[in-house]
Amino acid sequence: MSKPTKLYYDTNEVAEIVGCEPSALRFWEKKFPHLNPKRDSRNRRRYTEADIEIVRKIMYQKEKQGRTLKGTREQLNHRETAQNLIHRLTRLREFLVELKEHM
Known part of the structure; x- marks a missing residue:
């Protein structure tokens, strides 16, 4: 069985x-x-699971891709x-598919 996920995590848990x-994080x-x-x-x-995923994306962009904060922000926006x-x-x-079927 997989470990049940929590709805919310505090800052220390996410870190x-x-x-x-x-x-x-702050x-x-x-x-x-x-x-x-x-x-x-x-x-x-x-933090929710979605927030944690955003943190992971930020870390990946900064650490693995070598982006600056501005570059990371632009990449996330893109x-x-x-x-x-x-x-x-x-x-x-x-x-459009539904419209075509009804014609």
Whole structure:
């Protein structure tokens, strides 16, 4: 059986999962609008699996690709735009196929 995932992780847990310092997570939160963990009633950061994936993308771009913060931010924006375009085109294709079937 696989280990059940949690809905939310705190800063220290995420830092341990991805292998970075908690201060890096807080810094990246200021520099990357993509990384926006929710806050609980005590104003503590609560990261989701999606947030952790963004942190992994940031780390990969910086460490493996050797990008600067600006370059990493631009790359994340580019990927997000491409994914949105693919999603929109897929929906358009489904609509056109359905329209063709009803004619």
